[in-house]
Amino acid sequence: MAREDPIKNLIDALKRLPGVGEKTAQRFAYFIIGMTGRDARLVAQAIVEVKERIKVCSICYNLTETDPCPICTDTKRDRSIICVLEEPRDLIALEKSGSFKGVYHVLGGLVSPITNVGVDELRIEELRHRVSAEGVREVIIATNPTKEGELTSHVIRERLTDMNVKITRIAQGLPAGGDIEYFDSQTLTAALTNRREL
Amino acid sequence: MAREDPIKNLIDALKRLPGVGEKTAQRFAYFIIGMTGRDARLVAQAIVEVKERIKVCSICYNLTETDPCPICTDTKRDRSIICVLEEPRDLIALEKSGSFKGVYHVLGGLVSPITNVGVDELRIEELRHRVSAEGVREVIIATNPTKEGELTSHVIRERLTDMNVKITRIAQGLPAGGDIEYFDSQTLTAALTNRREL
Numbered sequence: 001m002a003r004e005d006p007i008k009n010l011i012d013a014l015k016r017l018p019g020v021g022e023k024t025a026q027r028f029a030y031f032i033i034g035m036t037g038r039d040a041r042l043v044a045q046a047i048v049e050v051k052e053r054i055k056v057c058s059i060c061y062n063l064t065e066t067d068p069c070p071i072c073t074d075t076k077r078d079r080s081i082i083c084v085l086e087e088p089r090d091l092i093a094l095e096k097s098g099s100f101k102g103v104y105h106v107l108g109g110l111v112s113p114i115t116n117v118g119v120d121e122l123r124i125e126e127l128r129h130r131v132s133a134e135g136v137r138e139v140i141i142a143t144n145p146t147k148e149g150e151l152t153s154h155v156i157r158e159r160l161t162d163m164n165v166k167i168t169r170i171a172q173g174l175p176a177g178g179d180i181e182y183f184d185s186q187t188l189t190a191a192l193t194n195r196r197e198l
Numbered sequence: 199m200a201r202e203d204p205i206k207n208l209i210d211a212l213k214r215l216p217g218v219g220e221k222t223a224q225r226f227a228y229f230i231i232g233m234t235g236r237d238a239r240l241v242a243q244a245i246v247e248v249k250e251r252i253k254v255c256s257i258c259y260n261l262t263e264t265d266p267c268p269i270c271t272d273t274k275r276d277r278s279i280i281c282v283l284e285e286p287r288d289l290i291a292l293e294k295s296g297s298f299k300g301v302y303h304v305l306g307g308l309v310s311p312i313t314n315v316g317v318d319e320l321r322i323e324e325l326r327h328r329v330s331a332e333g334v335r336e337v338i339i340a341t342n343p344t345k346e347g348e349l350t351s352h353v354i355r356e357r358l359t360d361m362n363v364k365i366t367r368i369a370q371g372l373p374a375g376g377d378i379e380y381f382d383s384q385t386l387t388a389a390l391t392n393r394r395e396l
Binding site for chain 2: 005006007009010012013014016017018019024026027028029030031032033035037039040041042043044045046047048049050051052053054063065087088089
């Protein structure tokens with residue numbers, strides 16, 4: 001296997017990346033061949049390092065170099081509010097906004113009848129456990145406002161109803177800088193329904 | 199640098215691939231994080247191996263593990279016909295077709311006023327040298343039928359006019375399986391002009 005054609009090997013390896021087909025993998029491969037040896041080694045090293053150093057936080061399931069992660073161990077954060085997210089990328093986006101000072105819980109996906117992801121594949125039991133063990137006051141469900149995100153939100157709410165905790169959902173409405181003219185009815189309906197007094 | 203955030207490091211490394219922006223690099227990075235350690239190492243290894251094992255043929259400038267490349271050293275191939283190409287990917291496509299039994303010459307690009315690639319950056323002097331030294335009968339110019347490909351073809355023809363060699367250009371016309379209804383005027387004009395008697 002290792003003695004195969006190294007270009008073909010590389011193309012096959014790159015084809016495994018999401019959304020990358022034969023043609024794109026070829027383009028990437030020839031680009032890598034055109035790199036200096038040093039630059040190519042840096043890319044390879046970055047791949048190896050990320051696997052060696054990144055693990056999953058045993059509390060919130062975020063990706064981290066230390067377990068528990070820096071957010072879970074940060075004493076300045078409010079551990080009584082948990083923001084529930086689909087995946088680590090959503091967490092990064094929210095952290096960038098700087099508007100949330102609680103802690104997180106990464107579900108690891110959304111319930112999906114299409115891709116056949118069931119409730120039990122998400123970390124909902126782990127969330128229940130945290131809510132009961134850590135004296136949580138509020139769970140903010142911050143899954144995407146898509147069909148699957150709403151379905152997941154619904155399921156989480158159901159699973160937590162027997163617990164003494166406030167459950168909230170992030171707001172839907174127009175995004176900042178949005179142009180009313182171009183938004184779908186669902187967004188506009190949400191923006192109207194969720195209107196607030198000035 | 200190596201002690202930076204390994205996820206950010208990887209995203210930065212992946213962003214260097216052609217056509218890959220921040221979002222795609224993120225998607226790739228999280229996909230790699232989700233791979234098994236073994237699979238990720240295979241990708242990294244494929245990158246390192248391709249750089250270590252692939253070099254450029256000193257005769258035709260194709261990518262190869264041995265110098266000269268297997269095509270240049272193949273005694274069954276007709277060394278008196280050289281097919282001139284933009285890049286190694288074109289060579290692979292032609293080899294797959296199985297319809298060419300001569301040898302190749304990879305230019306390493308096309309003349310382009312837009313990206314400012316000049317004639318002297320292509321391997322045209324090297325081609326002249328081969329034509330005069332190796333008793334070449336025919337040079338087939340197989341650059342793409344694009345503006346830059348045609349310009350390059352024109353330049354090569356000019357540079358070889360003083361030499362005793364037949365210069366030909368690959369044919370333009372409809373591709374196999376093509377639907378006349380959907381082709382541009384230039385292709386249809388070429389298909390009509392290059393018509394042949396049945």
